[in-house]
Amino acid sequence: MSTSPKASTASTAVSSSRLLGGRASRWITIILVVAVILIFFSVASDDWLTIANYTLIAAIAAIALNVLSGYTGQVSLGIAFFMAIGAYTAAYLGGNVPSSPLDPLGLALPFYIWLPAAGIVAALVGALVGPTALRLKGFYLGIVSLALVFIGQYLFLNARGITGGPQGRTFPVPAIGAASIDQQNSFFGIALTSGQQYFLLILIVLALAAFFVYNVMRSRAGRAFRAVRDNETGATIMGVNLFEAKMGAFILSSFLAGIAGALFASYSRYIIPNNWSLTLSIQFVAAIIIGGVASVWGSILGAAFVFGLPLVIDNFSLLPVASGPGIITGGDLNAILYGLLIIVFLLFEPGGLVGLARRGQALTRKFSSSKGEGGDPAEITDLPSSTGPQPDSENSTLAKGESA
Amino acid sequence: MAYFLQLVFAGIALGCIYALIGLGFSIIFKASEVINFAQGELLLVGAYVVSSGVFNWHLNFLVSVLLGVVVTVLIGLLFERFVLQRMIGRPVFSILMITIGLDTILRTGVIVGWGSNPLPAAAPYTAASGFNFGGVHLGANDLLTIIVTIVLCAMLFYFFQYTRYGLAMRATALDQEAALAVGINIRTVYALAWGIAAAIATIGGVFLAIGSFAMDPTLGGAALLAFPAIILGGIDSITGAVVGGIIIGLVQDLTAGYESHVASFLGAGIHQITPYLIMILVLLIRPYGLFGTRKVERI
Numbered sequence: 001m002s003t004s005p006k007a008s009t010a011s012t013a014v015s016s017s018r019l020l021g022g023r024a025s026r027w028i029t030i031i032l033v034v035a036v037i038l039i040f041f042s043v044a045s046d047d048w049l050t051i052a053n054y055t056l057i058a059a060i061a062a063i064a065l066n067v068l069s070g071y072t073g074q075v076s077l078g079i080a081f082f083m084a085i086g087a088y089t090a091a092y093l094g095g096n097v098p099s100s101p102l103d104p105l106g107l108a109l110p111f112y113i114w115l116p117a118a119g120i121v122a123a124l125v126g127a128l129v130g131p132t133a134l135r136l137k138g139f140y141l142g143i144v145s146l147a148l149v150f151i152g153q154y155l156f157l158n159a160r161g162i163t164g165g166p167q168g169r170t171f172p173v174p175a176i177g178a179a180s181i182d183q184q185n186s187f188f189g190i191a192l193t194s195g196q197q198y199f200l201l202i203l204i205v206l207a208l209a210a211f212f213v214y215n216v217m218r219s220r221a222g223r224a225f226r227a228v229r230d231n232e233t234g235a236t237i238m239g240v241n242l243f244e245a246k247m248g249a250f251i252l253s254s255f256l257a258g259i260a261g262a263l264f265a266s267y268s269r270y271i272i273p274n275n276w277s278l279t280l281s282i283q284f285v286a287a288i289i290i291g292g293v294a295s296v297w298g299s300i301l302g303a304a305f306v307f308g309l310p311l312v313i314d315n316f317s318l319l320p321v322a323s324g325p326g327i328i329t330g331g332d333l334n335a336i337l338y339g340l341l342i343i344v345f346l347l348f349e350p351g352g353l354v355g356l357a358r359r360g361q362a363l364t365r366k367f368s369s370s371k372g373e374g375g376d377p378a379e380i381t382d383l384p385s386s387t388g389p390q391p392d393s394e395n396s397t398l399a400k401g402e403s404a
Numbered sequence: 405m406a407y408f409l410q411l412v413f414a415g416i417a418l419g420c421i422y423a424l425i426g427l428g429f430s431i432i433f434k435a436s437e438v439i440n441f442a443q444g445e446l447l448l449v450g451a452y453v454v455s456s457g458v459f460n461w462h463l464n465f466l467v468s469v470l471l472g473v474v475v476t477v478l479i480g481l482l483f484e485r486f487v488l489q490r491m492i493g494r495p496v497f498s499i500l501m502i503t504i505g506l507d508t509i510l511r512t513g514v515i516v517g518w519g520s521n522p523l524p525a526a527a528p529y530t531a532a533s534g535f536n537f538g539g540v541h542l543g544a545n546d547l548l549t550i551i552v553t554i555v556l557c558a559m560l561f562y563f564f565q566y567t568r569y570g571l572a573m574r575a576t577a578l579d580q581e582a583a584l585a586v587g588i589n590i591r592t593v594y595a596l597a598w599g600i601a602a603a604i605a606t607i608g609g610v611f612l613a614i615g616s617f618a619m620d621p622t623l624g625g626a627a628l629l630a631f632p633a634i635i636l637g638g639i640d641s642i643t644g645a646v647v648g649g650i651i652i653g654l655v656q657d658l659t660a661g662y663e664s665h666v667a668s669f670l671g672a673g674i675h676q677i678t679p680y681l682i683m684i685l686v687l688l689i690r691p692y693g694l695f696g697t698r699k700v701e702r703i
Contacts, residue, residue, distance in 0.1 A: 132684070132688065136691070140687065140691070142500055143439075143631050144683075146628065147677075147680035151677050151681070157673060158671030278628075282508065285504060286504075324521075325518050325519035326516070327516070332512050336508075338508065339509035340505070342501060343502055343509075346491070346501060347502075
């Protein structure tokens with residue numbers, strides 16, 4: 001068809017209408033998100049706050065994995081290792097000073113030191129491992145990152161001073177002044193439960209992480225990441241330094257994973273080295289595939305699905321908790337579900353839940369706009385490869401909404 | 405010396421198991437350039453079916469193994485036909501992850517079906533039976549592992565070298581388009597690769613379970629040690645899978661046997677990661693392995 005001028009005018013019309021509609025819907029989304037968070041925050045029971053807190057921590061780690069695998073296309077099963085590095089950094093810096101020689105080490109530093117340090121040390125380890133790992137491509141990198149998880153478990157089991165060995169150790173609780181947030185405290189006359197305080201802390205960290213990653217992905221560095229993912233040769237020709245781009249993604253991903261690991265360990269209070277297993281890594285891979293590859297929103301949705309759902313099932317006691325022959329627990333059901341959904345989404349909607357939502361949006365827009373004949377079909381054909389710039393227009397609502 | 409020889413013998417038997425599992429990886433990779441992360445869980449399902457056949461349904465050991473092979477081959481074929489064939493041409497990341505999806509489903513399926521407590525492994529001989537040879541105990545089950553591996557390798561060699569379909573598979577591995585052009589049915593080749601891989605995975609799984617006396621749903625994780633084996637041998641080499649498997653098995657058993665005497669400062673369980681350390685070393689120095697084709701890309 002010789003519709004190239006027509007198509008171009010149609011697409012400009014669509015993009016301008018999307019801009020206007022986008023701005024309005026962006027504000028609506030911000031208001032909705034803030035309202036939902038506020039309502040949830042004030043009415044949720046402790047159980048629900050626990051579920052929310054674990055989900056939000058998982059969302060931070062899912063964003064971390066998405067930076068490396070989703071945006072930059074590097075297969076990694078090593079996120080459990082970097083989370084563990086963050087967690088043990090936090091434990092060493094923030095843990096209690098040992099009272100007997102058998103206790104694991106701790107320097108009892110405040111949380112505004114150990115939380116950032118968790119990310120920084122994980123990033124340093126990432127910078128150390130990166131040059132070796134990133135020489136390899138595709139599944140070779142996948143296998144090496146898998147080896148990293150096992151080597152990590154060996155190190156953690158043996159580094160008793162820091163990890164407590166096979167028995168595990170306790171992890172520090174953030175404290176604001178003298179107020180340790182594992183207890184009820186009141187700030188400015190408002191009494192907050194432990195769960196509520198953790199919720200606020202985790203939410204702030206998540207919002208910062210989401211906002212930061214969203215902005216990085218819109219920058220020169222983010223475009224380089226995606227260029228590397230889509231075509232390494234092409235990226236090189238365009239002047240992208242492959243090694244720098246991959247290292248950048250690897251270090252940023254490790255940093256965020258370390259923070260998430262520290263929060264996870266702190267919120268769990270007690271962790272044994274076996275918790276940092278390959279299964280944990282696989283769960284995060286499942287989360288980003290189900291939620292949406294290369295999308296901040298997708299990371300959060302995926303984390304909610306993979307990590308939040310089994311807790312919800314257990315909370316309602318829908319299924320037995322103890323496993324046995326012929327018994328399906330909430331965790332089992334969820335594992336089967338996410339295993340199936342990995343396959344289903346990769347087959348039919350590589351954009352994950354976010355891609356599905358965008359498809360729905362495009363459909364409604366198509367039906368609601370009276371004569372969108374030129375632009376909209378083009379947009380729909382764009383969708384299956386929805387790992388491009390589109391996720392970002394959605395993510396902005398989240399990032400700005402929560403950082404505001 | 406007897407201790408050393410004992411370790412060597414056990415290491416070779418363990419290495420044969422890794423070789424069997426690694427063969428499965430290599431055959432699928434050669435045919436379709438897919439790395440099948442679910443190989444370990446196919447093995448797990450196979451081992452559980454065999455155990456159930458012997459202990460719950462009181463079948464003969466061989467009949468149970470046959471049953472296990474049939475089940476895993478079916479799973480492999482169905483997955484290949486209905487999932488992987490739709491993924492042809494998609495990025496490595498997606499294909500790798502989709503096999504992880506199958507892996508999760510199978511492992512959870514085993515946990516739901518059989519529970520996560522250890523179950524007895526079906527074995528043709530008792531652990532004590534075997535020969536004593538100069539102070540070295542040659543366990544009957546270990547000997548059988550080695551013999552079965554040799555027989556299977558001979559069969560595979562014959563199949564690839566002298567049969568029509570073996571030739572078709574080699575042709576496909578060499579040049580897929582040329583193979584299509586001379587009328588080779590690629591679907592049959594893929595199906596054959598998955599069928600063979602699933603079948604030998606089951607056999608490997610049965611022996612792996614015997615070697616660890618009891619089995620639980622983490623058995624599939626041990627199959628991951630076949631990765632170092634195939635990387636060492638060269639990922640697209642059948643010979644490499646066997647040689648790599650035996651070397652990895654030997655190294656692992658020898659470190660397990662000597663780590664507490666020689667290098668206790670390394671702490672417990674170093675033998676669990678020596679295969680991975682070797683793998684990383686190989687990838688750094690010689691990424692195509694001992695027998696592989698030099699084509700691994702690097703930056």
